[in-house]
Amino acid sequence: EAELDRLRLASEQAARVAAGPAAEALRQSEERFRTAFDHAPIGMDLVGLDGRFLQVNAALCELMGYSEQEMLARTFQDITYPDDQQEDLALVNRLLAGEIASFQMEKRYVRKDGQIIWGRVNSSLVRDQQGTPLYFLGQIENITARVRAEEELRAALDDAQAANRAKGAFLGLDLTHTRGDLFR
Numbered sequence: 001e002a003e004l005d006r007l008r009l010a011s012e013q014a015a016r017v018a019a020g021p022a023a024e025a026l027r028q029s030e031e032r033f034r035t036a037f038d039h040a041p042i043g044m045d046l047v048g049l050d051g052r053f054l055q056v057n058a059a060l061c062e063l064m065g066y067s068e069q070e071m072l073a074r075t076f077q078d079i080t081y082p083d084d085q086q087e088d089l090a091l092v093n094r095l096l097a098g099e100i101a102s103f104q105m106e107k108r109y110v111r112k113d114g115q116i117i118w119g120r121v122n123s124s125l126v127r128d129q130q131g132t133p134l135y136f137l138g139q140i141e142n143i144t145a146r147v148r149a150e151e152e153l154r155a156a157l158d159d160a161q162a163a164n165r166a167k168g169a170f171l172g173l174d175l176t177h178t179r180g181d182l183f184r
Contacts, residue, residue, distance in 0.1 A: 043119070043140035046126075049096075049133055051075035063119070063142055065112035076138070081108030081116060088121075095125040096133060106143065118147040 037044050043060030045053055056071045064071065064079055080088055084107040091103045102124035109117050119140040126134045 040139075043138075043142075045071075045076075045136075045138045045140070047076055047136040047138060049135065051077055054135055060140060063111075063117070063140065064109065065115075070112070079109050079111075081110055084108050091123070092136070095123070095136070101125075106147075109140075117142060117144045119143060 037055070038057050040057055040059060043063045044057045045060055046055040048054050052075050053071050056068055058068075061068050061071055066074070076088075077085055087105065088107060091100070091105060094100045095103065102122065104120065104122050106118060106120050109119055111117055120143050122139040124137050126137055128134055
């Protein structure tokens with residue numbers, strides 16, 4: 001086994017030397033991308049033109065509650081909240097048509113456990129040198145806490161406005177009644 005490992009390493013080294021600096025630069029570039037993709041603190045994915053996940057990072061798997069293999073067996077539509085799919089697909093179609101280079105949207109996802117979470121999605125289309133679409137690159141940031149805080153703030157504001165209207169109505173009635181008593 002040790003001899004096979006030495007032969008494999010020697011073969012790889014010979015291939016690198018034969019391929020030259022350009023191949024080594026490409027290999028290093030791919031390695032940097034892979035490291036950044038795998039260790040990103042936000043969810044990242046590569047999605048095929050058919051909507052299937054081609055690659056997903058650990059942060060996305062954790063966010064969605066699926067293993068990597070479970071994610072790779074799904075499409076992005078499978079985890080998108082049904083009411084958000086139409087807008088999402090419209091933006092994907094605009095990417096494919098070349099109308100936009102990328103898009104950002106906030107949408108809901110359905111986790112494996114059924115929980116609804118909010119994500120800010122940044123998506124772009126990767127094309128080959130001839131401009132042919134290859135796959136989508138996506139980044140998903142969990143914004144559930146922010147959205148819930150905004151909803152709570154809106155609800156509190158609505159409650160305060162309703163209380164203010166009720167107070168105004170009460171005071172208006174009370175003042176009318178008091179005025180009436182004063183002028184009798």
